[in-house]
Amino acid sequence: MAEQGHDVWAAGDAYERYMGRWSRLVARAFTGRLRGGDGLPCGHGLRWLDVGCGTGALTGRVVELRRPRAVLGVDRSAAFVATARRLVPGPASFAVADALALPVRGGSRDVVVSGLALNFLPSPAAGVAEAVRVVRPGGVVAAYVWDYAGGMGFLRRFWDAALRVDPAAGGLDEGRRFPVCRPDALRALWEGAGLTGVAVAPIEVPAVFAGFADLWEPFLTGQGPAPGYVAALDPPLRERLREALRADLRADLRADLPVRPDGSIALCLRAWAVQGVRSG
Incomplete structure (x- = not known):
């Protein structure tokens, strides 16, 4: 993805440490439950496209679980694409490309997917329309996004602490910035693109x-x-933020956060998944 304000996507290994460990988990769950227009799991030997592939978390799960005939991952970040090429085996291939101008001919893919990227597009509706263009009739278009408003516990605590020490951070809060990361908004996007059999579910x-x-x-x-x-x-402000977040977590630990005997903290992260079928 391109930079947007403070949204920097330039180091694949650094992203892996920040979010990749969790994005791989949700990618596996999403790929395992993905269904075709007939209600059956998407089978082997299909042609896939992963839009906004990042470091290849979803592409890798497609290769592992769905044994595709071919899968192309595209992302605007050359650094992320380089990391994906290193981490994901064949038959996956990768290209630097814009989600709003996919380098794929119309109707040439059986399944088009996107993981944790839709909300970062300048026009999510245009991104879905482009995915519909390249999928064949009867093919599947599916995506998932983090539930930034309420389902990403550690991020919600981070932004709540940031707003206390720096009220100007409000415009950067992902829970406020990304209204598309909600079930009704996702359903409206898919139905607005003409997709049928639209289903939205949490992961x-x-x-x-x-x-x-x-x-x-x-x-x-x-x-x-x-x-x-x-x-x-x-x-100094970074240190104030760190201490504010630490204080919040200490309060949470006394209340409702599950803490293991070794002191580790266990949270549940939620994403919303949506899929539909191109008619015709």
């Missing part, structure tokens, strides 16, 4: 942090909205 995956450092330090990678915001702070 929940576990996230376990070894302790506060394991939660905080990935915010220092600079990759994505929250880490990009942290990177832009002057050191």
Whole structure:
């Protein structure tokens, strides 16, 4: 993805540390439950396209679980594409390309998917329309996005702490910025693109942090909205934010966060998945 304000996507390995470990979990769950227009799991030997592939979390699960005839992953970040090429085996291939101008001829793909990318497009509706263009009649268009408003516990706590120490951060809060990350909005996008049999469902995956450092330090990678915001702070404000987040977590630990005997923190992360079928 391209930079948008504090949204920086320039280092694949750094993103892996920040979000990749969780995105691989949700990608596996999404791929395992994906269904075709006949209600059966998407079979082997199909032609796939992964839009906004990032470091290849979803592409890799397609290769592993669905044994595609071919799968192309595209992303605007050359650095992320380079990481994906290193991490994901054949028959996957990758290209640097814009989600709004896919380098694929119309009707040439059986399944078009997108993981955790739709909300970062300048026009999500145009992105879905482009996916519909390249999928064959009867083919599947599907995507998933994090539930930034309420289902990403560690991010919600991060932005709540940021707003207390820096009210100007409100415009960067993903829960406010990305209204498309809600079930009704996703359904409206898919139905508005003419897709049929539209279904929206939650995907929940576990996230376990070894302790506060394991939660905080990935915010220092600079990759994505929250880490990009942290990177832009002057050191004193960054330290105030760190201490505010630590205090919130301590309060949560006394209340409702599950803490394991070794001091690790277990959370549940939620994404919303949507899929539909191109008619005709």
